Amino acid sequence: MIRVLIADDQHLVRGAIAALLNLEDDLNVVAECADGDEVAAALATHPADVALLDIQMLRLDGLQVAEQLRSTHPEVKVLILTTFDRPGYFRQAFEAGASGFLVKDAPPAELIAAIRKIHAGNKVVDPKRAMLSVESKRNPLTEREREILEHAATGAPVSHIAASVHLSTGTVRNHLSNAIGKTNTANRIEAARRAKQMGWL
Amino acid sequence: MIRVLIADDQHLVRGAIAALLNLEDDLNVVAECADGDEVAAALATHPADVALLDIQMLRLDGLQVAEQLRSTHPEVKVLILTTFDRPGYFRQAFEAGASGFLVKDAPPAELIAAIRKIHAGNKVVDPKRAMLSVESKRNPLTEREREILEHAATGAPVSHIAASVHLSTGTVRNHLSNAIGKTNTANRIEAARRAKQMGWL
DNA sequence: ACCTACGCATGACAGTTGTCATGGCTTCAA
DNA sequence: TTGAAGCCATGACAACTGTCATGCGTAGGT
Incomplete structure (x- = not known):
């Protein structure tokens, strides 16, 4: 029996995926988290074999949680889930110690297969995405540039950015x-x- | 037995919600669509009582499908699902003839309850959201302004927008x-x- | 027929933004 | 120590952007 933890900020999606996985005889969802910062506590009371982590979460995102788990719970395999297929995510996921990476657009059967593979100690890699990732370069932006660019994204004028x-x-x-x-x-x-x-x- | 159709562009979410609903004795998912333009065809071969429509779909969004169904399949009740809770969506959903409106953040039990209520001929309205909606005004933008603003959102300079x-x-x-x-x-x-x-x- | 709203267009002005050259400061590795 | 890379800052110029006044034409409503 593979014990699964699900972290996704959308309650409905979280519950639905749990229902989907529980239909499988060898899968058992033992914990659900609405945000990344709940994962550690959940694992303490409900040990799991595989953690399904959504990237988009409010307080602590899936990549950060993966990073955290690598040191605190190395026995838990991480499968990163994401809505948006951005080139950087793939690389970041594996750099953070994840064992797999899946887009929410994938068919349900693929998720189930991925969980089994990961539990067996394998990595789950989409060849197409892997190729793309090789081409995509590492972040060339400096800390400051990132910070300022983030403000700029909101449409704030330079004067506001400068002030803040x-x-x-x-x-x-x-x-x-x-x-x-x-x-x-x-x-x-x-x-x-x-x-x-x-x-x- | 309530026959349900699901339209959502994310395969995994679609399948998971189907699994969730099929666990209920009185619910039966009879069709899944990856985009709004598949709904009509699906209904032709798989008649349904309730249609779960995600707003965010590529070719034909949930609101447009709802509008369409109102005339072509008035017997199908529509429940609009959305990831983002924007004030305008709520009003638009009901203007498009939907019987209910739910955010994906809601607990799974609420979705199931909503489907039953809608099937019974009731409307599903979140009181909090309804209040907000009263305050939010109707779209004051003209067609042109909308069109141009959409281009502007991508960061294109005026010259590009003007050309396109x-x-x-x-x-x-x-x-x-x-x-x-x-x-x-x-x-x-x-x-x-x-x-x-x-x-x- | 008349008013209003909308779309389209110009021209002009002030303010914002993107670029460049240049310089000083720190930190880190060769 | 020297050089490279990052951070901060000025000042200046050209380009882009937001606003306003003004005008013309078309459609809809009264």
Whole structure:
């Protein structure tokens, strides 16, 4: 019997996936978490073999949880789930110690198969995605550029960004200009979009 | 036995919800659709009592399908499902003839209860959301403003927008300026975000 | 027929943004 | 120690953006 933990911020999806998995004779959902920061506590009372972690969670995202589990619960295998298939996620997932990576667009049978494979000690890798990942480069943005780009994504003018980061407007514009260059885009908005898409943000 | 159709572009979520519903003795998932434009065909071969429609679908979204079903299959009750709880969606759902509206964040039991209520001829309304909806105004944007704002959301410069809409740059800027005014924001980016949030886009 | 709302367009002005050159400061590795 | 890389800052220029006044045409409603 494979014990499964599910972490996903959408209650309905979480419950539905649990129902799906419990239909399998060899799978048993032992815990459900609405956010990443509940995972550790859940594992303490409900030990699991495989953790299904959604990337998009409010307080602590799936990648961070995976990173955490690697040291605190190395016996728990991690399968990262995500709604959006961004190139950077794939690499980040495995860097964080995950054993598998699956998009929510995949057929249910694939999820079930993936859980079994992972439990058996194998990695679950989509060849197509793996190829893409090789091409996608590592985050070229500096800490500051990331920080400022995040503010820019909200549409805030330079003056606001500068104020909230405690920098001069000139410096902010320099950082933005750098980010625009590195993302190969034409303005801060596209830069922010691209960076997010690449998983750099 | 209540026959249910599910339309959601994420295969895993679709299948999982189906599994969840099939656990109930009085519910039976008779069809699954990956996009809104498959619903009509599915209903032709698999008549259903209740249609679960996700708003976010690529080719034909849940609201459009609801609108369509109102005339072509008035006997099918519609329950709109959505990931994002935007004020405008709620109103739009009922304007499109839906019998219920549920966020994917709701507990699974609530979905099941909602389906039964709807099948019994009742409307499913979350009181909190209904209150919000009263306050939220109807879309004040004109067709053109919407169209241009959508382009602006991608970060494209005015010149690009103008080219792809076949207008002069001056006109585009006027439309944007109007949209910015109507959304009570400071620039096109914030305007686009606000409009999306309000369900105006 | 008249008013209103919408779409389209220009031109002009001020403000914001992207780029560049340049310089000073720190940290880290060769 | 020297150099590279990052961070911060100025100042200046060109380009882009938001606003406003003004005008014309078309459709809808009264």
